[in-house]
Every structure is written in structure tokens, then in C-alpha cells.
Amino acid sequence: MFPTKVKRLLQLRNTLWGCASLKAHCSRLVLGIETSCDDTGAAVMDETGKILGESLHSQKEVHLRTGGIIPTVAQQLHRENIERVVQEALERSHVAPSWLSAVATTVKPGLGLSLGIGLDFSRRFVRQHNTPFIPIHHMEAHALTVRMLQPVPFPFLVLLVSGGHSLLAVARGVDDFLLLGYSLDEAPGDTMDKVARRLSLIKHPQCSTLSGGQALELLAKDGDKSRFPFRTPMGQTYDCCFSFAGLRNQVNMAIMKKEAEEGIEQGTLLSCVKDIAAATQHTVASHLAKRTHRAIVFCKENGMLPSSNPTLVLSGGVASNEYIRKTLSIITETTGLHLLCPPAKFCTDNGVMIAWNGVERLREGKGILPPTVNVCYEPKALLGVDMSAEVRAAAIRLPSVRIKIHN
Numbered sequence: 001m002f003p004t005k006v007k008r009l010l011q012l013r014n015t016l017w018g019c020a021s022l023k024a025h026c027s028r029l030v031l032g033i034e035t036s037c038d039d040t041g042a043a044v045m046d047e048t049g050k051i052l053g054e055s056l057h058s059q060k061e062v063h064l065r066t067g068g069i070i071p072t073v074a075q076q077l078h079r080e081n082i083e084r085v086v087q088e089a090l091e092r093s094h095v096a097p098s099w100l101s102a103v104a105t106t107v108k109p110g111l112g113l114s115l116g117i118g119l120d121f122s123r124r125f126v127r128q129h130n131t132p133f134i135p136i137h138h139m140e141a142h143a144l145t146v147r148m149l150q151p152v153p154f155p156f157l158v159l160l161v162s163g164g165h166s167l168l169a170v171a172r173g174v175d176d177f178l179l180l181g182y183s184l185d186e187a188p189g190d191t192m193d194k195v196a197r198r199l200s201l202i203k204h205p206q207c208s209t210l211s212g213g214q215a216l217e218l219l220a221k222d223g224d225k226s227r228f229p230f231r232t233p234m235g236q237t238y239d240c241c242f243s244f245a246g247l248r249n250q251v252n253m254a255i256m257k258k259e260a261e262e263g264i265e266q267g268t269l270l271s272c273v274k275d276i277a278a279a280t281q282h283t284v285a286s287h288l289a290k291r292t293h294r295a296i297v298f299c300k301e302n303g304m305l306p307s308s309n310p311t312l313v314l315s316g317g318v319a320s321n322e323y324i325r326k327t328l329s330i331i332t333e334t335t336g337l338h339l340l341c342p343p344a345k346f347c348t349d350n351g352v353m354i355a356w357n358g359v360e361r362l363r364e365g366k367g368i369l370p371p372t373v374n375v376c377y378e379p380k381a382l383l384g385v386d387m388s389a390e391v392r393a394a395a396i397r398l399p400s401v402r403i404k405i406h407n
């Protein structure tokens, strides 16, 4: 047996050989950095889409305890973790900064204070290592993630649903999107998080570490949605935009009524939390399904999707929800589309999806900037060309579709 010191030297030699051969074989490597909301993520990827190393720090538990994301707290946590997260991603991939062909970083949309930390770090990093910089639109990254996992040719329809966004768009190319609809107020994940907070689900033994959306999904499995027949939003508006604030109001009214009936104070768990969870989840799913159905009809009428194997991609944190996936699958079966949904770990925010977006842009030579260029972050930024007025003008009436799913 080798003495420990020799063993270590051999290990080091193997690592260096591994690195040298990696450098020789992988022509181009991209570092992706994500800090748009409450996850600090980084990943190194080669040009084929292979993940060489990644690291993710989630702030979820801190924000659950404070009852929602406080931007200054999110900023401080990104500041405390960004260097370590990037370092870990590089170490796990055995890649030196000087070998990178580009650094891709989310610069829009998102929380300004959070975006600023990722952008400042990246700016210093690319200047120090003289690496090209690729600014990334967070929703473009969510939309393209599926192409890292399997070949999905353009154009395809995409429904993105998260804590900060909901939108329907036709993806025609890496940087070419037609926006059919978006949320007029809050995002479905935000609504589910707020309903979960109003129900004090953090006090529920099964839900204390879950995000609001995850908690509602879990409780809904044993709930009876018919006990709270909430109205699906925007029934009289024949477009593809979304609205969830009115639904939250309906749910809050129902909770207040039940609290009065049961004679309990806000902050105490209601006996009917499971039924409220099931009804909320069902109404969110129905709203998403109806707007997506109209988007599919609009695309078909205007020849915007291929006639062979047209595809709907569903992604973003809320797309982890099985009930929502099943509901959307009823719509795609009815309309002859193929539904694709990345696994949950790629639906929620991470550095990998940003690195992949960087790879897609690098391959096509799109949006690659010199290290010295000055880029600013943008908290608000639509994805692509806004076609929502054309969709509204088409005023498409939908045939009714029976959505029957066992929780």
C-alpha cells in the first residue's frame, strides 16, 4: 500500500491529467450564474450541454420564516454566498476560470437588489479573467432548459409559471419569442405562496419546510375541491393574459368566513385547509389550462406551430406541480400537442439553466459581449415581441373541456 502522501500526489496528478484532457477535448466552456430571486446558483457546462459541475444555495427556509422574500435580506444572502457557490461549481468541474469561453449571468427580470449581486460579481470576474460576457433573460433561460435534455426544434409553444412570472410565448429561436400573454397582476407561485401563508401552513407538521406551492399540492391530495367552488379568473376576457390577484381575494374571503364560523383567530390552522388547498390548486390549474388552450387555437389559426409534432413546453417552479401538469396534459391531448416538462429540479431556478442559455447563445454567436462592456440589470423586462393585443383582438371562444383529475 502507498503511504498517504504518495497517494495524495497520485490523486493530484490524476486530477491534473483529467483537467488537461478536459481542456483539450472541450472546445468551449460556459459558467452560468443565477441570482434573480432567492436562489444563488452557478454551473459550468461544456458546449454539448454536459453539466461539469454545479452549486446552488437556496434561501427558501429563511424567507419562509420571515413570511416572504424581503429584498434586502435576499441581497445580503446572495452577497454572502455568491463567491462560494461559483467557486464550488468551478472546483466540482475541475475547470480554471481562464479556460472559460464565456460567463452567462441573469441580468433581467427579477429583484433589482438580487440581480445586482450576480451582475457585480460577474462584471469583476470577466474583467479579471478577460472572459466574454453573455447577459441572460431569466425567462428565456426557463424556456430553453428543455432543449438541454432532449432535442426540441423551434418553433414551440411555452407556458412559464413561477413565483415571479406567468407567460405564454412562441419560441421561434434562441433569442426570438412572440409573447401571447402574461400576468396582469401577480404570478401563480406568488399567489400560492401568499395563500399558504394566510393559512399559516408553516405550522402544519407536514408543510413546515415546503414552499407555499409545494405545501398546497401536498395538502390538496386529501382535499375536496368542490367544497370551495372558486371562480376561474377572466372568464369574460378572451385573450391569453393571466390574473391571480382576484383568486387570492376569493380565497381570503373564504378563509375569513371559515375562521368566523369556527370561532378561531387568524394564524390558527383551519380544519378545512386541505379542501381550500385543493380548490385553490384546481382554480390555478383551470386558469392556466384555459389561457393555454386559447394560445394553442390562436397558434393553429395563424400557422405559428409546425403541423407535425407541435409541442407545448411547461416550465418554471410552478410546473413542478403534478396536478397542474396533468391538467395541461388534458389540453394538449385534446388539441393534438405534445407536452414536455423538464424534471422538477430544472423547473425551479438554478445555475444550470443559465449556463445552458449561455451555450445556446455561444453556439449561435448571439449577445456575446466583451468583458469591459457596461451592462445594467433590468427588474422588469418582457420576453420577446408583445403580441397580446393581436390575441385579444382575435377574441377566440373555446369549446369546453372537461377537466377531471383525481387529486
Ligand code: KG4
Residues within 6 Å of the ligand: 037, 161, 162, 163, 164, 165, 188, 189, 190, 192, 193, 211, 212, 213, 214, 217, 316, 317, 318, 319, 320, 321, 322, 347, 348, 349
Ligand atoms: O422558478 P422558481 O424557482 O423561482 C422564480 O423564478 O419565481 O419558482 C418558485 C415558485 C414558488 O412560488 C413556489 O411556491 C412555486 O414555484 N412552486 C410550486 C411547486 N414547487 C414550487 N408551486 C406549485 N406546486 C409545486 N409543487
Ligand code: ZN
Residues within 6 Å of the ligand: 138, 142, 162, 316, 317, 348, 349
Ligand atoms: Zn425562475
